Amino acid sequence: MPGLVSPDGALELAPGVHWIGALDPTLRSFDIILKTANGTSYNAYCVRGSAGVAVIDTVKESFGDTFFRRLESVADYGEIRAIVLNHLEPDHSGALPELLRRAPGARLYISSRGQVMLKGLLHGDRLAFTPVQTGDGIDLGDRHLRFLQTPYLHWPDTQCTWLEEEGFLFSGDVFGCHFCDARMFNDAVGDFRFSFEYYYAHIMRPFRAHVLEALELIEPLPLKLIAPAHGPILRDAPGRYVARYRELSASGLKNEAADEKTLLVFYLSAYGNTRAMAEAVATGAEAAGGVRVSLYDIEGGEVSPFVDLIEEADGLVFGSPTINGDAVKPVWDLLSSLTAVNIAGKLGAAFGSYGWSGEAVPMVENRLRGLKLRVPVPGVRARLIPTGAELDECRELGRNLALHLTGRMAATTIDMAALA
Amino acid sequence: MPKAKVTFQDVGVTVTVPAGTRLIEVSEKVGAGITYGCREGECCTCLTRIVSGHEHLAPPSVLEDQVLKDNLAPRHHRLACQAQVLGGEIVVKPA
Structure with missing residues (x-):
């Protein structure tokens, strides 16, 4: 030839x-x-x-x-x-x-x-x-x-x-x-x-x-x-x-809310408890204003389009129940699929319902830190069915994330001794 | 013991720390966006912009100085895993 x-x-x-x-x-x-x-x-x-x-x-x-x-x-x-x-x-x-x-x-x-x-x-x-x-x-x-x-x-x-x-x-x-x-x-x-x-x-x-x-x-x-x-x-x-x-190298998806910060709330839920928390996080963020909030059940989606969304988003929250001392596999599958996009510096947080030990939230928070996200707002955990007060905490989590994303979070001063 | 104030600008948190504290000891605990690789002053992953108060940090070691040069770090940038706070007020953010 x-x-x-x-x-x-x-x-x-x-x-x-x-x-x-x-x-x-x-x-x-x-x-x-x-x-x-x-x-x-x-x-x-x-x-x-x-x-x-x-x-x-x-x-x-x-x-x-x-x-x-x-x-x-x-x-x-x-x-x-x-x-x-x-x-x-x-x-x-x-x-x-x-x-x-x-x-x-x-x-x-x-x-x-x-x-x-x-x-x-x-x-x-x-x-x-x-x-x-x-x-x-x-x-x-x-x-x-x-x-x-x-x-x-x-x-x-x-x-x-x-x-x-x-x-x-x-x-x-x-x-x-x-x-x-x-x-x-x-x-x-x-x-x-x-x-x-x-x-x-x-x-x-x-x-x-x-x-x-x-x-x-x-x-x-x-x-x-x-x-x-x-x-x-x-x-x-x-x-x-x-x-x-x-x-x-340009954005693959057009963001209709181009001037607004975007917050994605991902969750999985076996009995509706973590879902209720997810909805409360989303409600709290929405109420703070200035943020486009989206709520996704990971069970109902494919990893690839979620990765595209995550690449474009400003903030990510993951809700996972704790099953046998771990976050559930679809959450890890999504979190292990993000090496193809740059997410360093985005805002991250976690929440979830649990039965007796509740390791999922800190494990996901650590993974988010490992992926180079900022995780300034502590996550929320609820034992089994979240109480009204725990749902309030979730709303507060969403609100604080929205305030961080829009630069409205009040500056705080703490002593190093108070950091765990 | 002398105290210093370090502000992590990206999360709006100021931490009062004893002199001698390295930025790495605090930044992760407040959820700041400074990220780490080797944590030993070699990889430059934790390059951090010192927005103000750079004179309140201990001068870089020979090793840190070389890593900063090798990676073409701009002025007033330090490795958070190495930079040690001496006193005063310092404002930092991820590079």
């Missing part, structure tokens, strides 16, 4: 610019969290300038032989002046130790935030490298590389490298996907749209605020090609993929 990358050869992107990565068509699960229906590729690149050669990224360690054969087909190790790692995760840095051994004259360039990770990966205290920031670059004579720091896409260390003269962006994991096709270019490979979207949803979505910051750096570039670290090389209409990232 024309255009297929050969087993050992490099693939030319432009004269003196080559793909030298590796294909992994049999991989079906990546980093535990991602499915890969037809494998993936570990993309590495080689850029030749009049004053030397730069290698951009390497491959997973077990694919080193292929990588080195491809590299040797376009450059001698003595010519390599620079090794750039756009991202230090082992699927890109696995062949680095061997590359450094073979090319002792090369200088390693990583983002300034990657220094701690490099030590953790290579355990080499005397390893020489240059930490870089946005605007720093490498002069290869007639070609120049410039670095763009894109932290948290999807690790703190991630960066992109821009080849000015060609208009090529070596983008690391950004704009990548797990899709393995030896035809390599986006206008030649099979339909990989679902892989692109799936990759964004699982890898980039938790960091969408950082995606928007990175796009401010990327969008002004006169892009002719995007060369990501996984999946097809985007030579046909690369700007379309940049635009898609901007679309995906």
Whole structure:
């Protein structure tokens, strides 16, 4: 088939610019969290300038032989002046130790935030490298590389490298996907749209605020090609993929109450007791005003749309009965599905009915803290059927959450000794 | 023992603490949005903006200073797991 990358050869992107990565068509699960229906590729690149050669990224360690054969087909190790790692995760840095051994004259360039990770990966205290920031670059004579720091896409260390003269962006994991096709270019490979979207949803979505910051750096570039670290090389209409990232990083749902804070009350209830508490929390929040309150029985919903709602909400309250000393499974299922969205800093709280011990509320509160929510209002627990006074406490909980969300909570001063 | 006042601006709570207290000892108990990773001054997860009163915190250790630099922390930002209160009034919020 024309255009297929050969087993050992490099693939030319432009004269003196080559793909030298590796294909992994049999991989079906990546980093535990991602499915890969037809494998993936570990993309590495080689850029030749009049004053030397730069290698951009390497491959997973077990694919080193292929990588080195491809590299040797376009450059001698003595010519390599620079090794750039756009991202230090082992699927890109696995062949680095061997590359450094073979090319002792090369200088390693990583983002300034990657220094701690490099030590953790290579355990080499005397390893020489240059930490870089946005605007720093490498002069290869007639070609120049410039670095763009894109932290948290999807690790703190991630960066992109821009080849000015060609208009090529070596983008690391950004704009990548797990899709393995030896035809390599986006206008030649099979339909990989679902892989692109799936990759964004699982890898980039938790960091969408950082995606928007990175796009401010990327969008002004006169892009002719995007060369990501996984999946097809985007030579046909690369700007379309940049635009898609901007679309995906915007709110997925339109909030009709855009000016109002939003509070979601989730609950499960076996006998209606925790439901009664949920309704009281919602009533209290509603009565405080300025907050759009929504009440959901988790038993009647699917996790995925709830996750979408949670991503957009300002405050979250979870009501769970205590059964055998624990919160109930659907609550944990929802709370364990939130790693794909950024919920840090949102307001959180818990409540619930119990029979004799009532562990669910503090356990859920601790989980919310672990998810980096603020939990300033203590939860409410009621033994079996909530009394009128306990329902009043629930209304007060809702009211206080609404006041926190709208910045109307009265400032308080307490002594440290009073904190449990 | 000398006392200090630390205000966690995101939850509107001021806590009176003895000198020597680290921010980590208080912030979680009041439900503030400062979050922690390693709790040992290495990961920078608990980066905190010192809105006012930064001069009332003990100066950063060499290690904390390096972590702040490595992570390009802006001026008047500290690691809540490391920053120790000396006295006076301090206002903080998550970075």
